Amino acid sequence: MGEGDLAGRGRSAAALGASNVFEDETGLSMTPPIVRTWSPRGQTTVITVRSRSRRRISIAALACYKPGQCSRLIYRPRLDTRPDGRKSFAWSDYRDLLIAAHRQLGGLIVLVWDNLNTRLIAGMRAFIADQDWLTVVQLPTYALDLNPVEGIWSLLRRCFLANIAFTSPEHLIRTVRQGLRTIQYRSDLIDGCLAETGLSLTSA
Template structure:
């Protein structure tokens, strides 16, 4: 870290925040209100057990427009398929961000265990 805690400014770098989220493509069951004697019917199409995961980077640098870089990952439904991102997916996302932003980045992310490579893995 540079003197005074100004790493991004000293490096003329992008400040990049990373987070990920997963959600189901099936809508939740809901309750509604209706007039007495008039049962409301809510039709839901496309009932599936598919899930989506998204990893996103929000990128900021003074004098530049902010950027949003993201990668979706769809659960393929196979028993052996991953539902979430692996460390290699995060690595590839960061390499893409570095290339698109054209400069150094200071990355801020949570302490999720999948961000780091497992022991013995090579990047």
């Protein structure tokens, strides 16, 4: 499936009155992303990190678009504290996120995501098949540039997490939530992430 197929599916979704929902996930560590910043001339800014931690959080997010409505961002962060030692999202986590999105958005959802193996297992396939409100479209392989959620991650790292020395996993997750909450209230930023992909929505 190529970019033209995605655009065609988007037009079909609009004709049905469905929401176009893009999903992606990422992992963040206690080591902050480094970006350029201001400092007095001749003085190098130093960020002191207390210790190098292996602790991470995983985040799954949905960028939601529907013609005539404000774009929305729905997300779920998760610390790597699961008893079974799993660090990434399980298929049941994706299921619960989609159910929550359906409750918030109402109506039909056309979900666009990649072919991560967690999404292809029997439990996930059975869940999708049982939902008459859910249609799934697979992104082409290595097509990160077609997913607006990648833009959300870029905003989060560059504008909210950069150059911060996190003192604990809880500090990291609080900062992540604050950044994503800010983006949630800025539908223009979410729209900009879609525009960066070259994709667009039509009303019919």
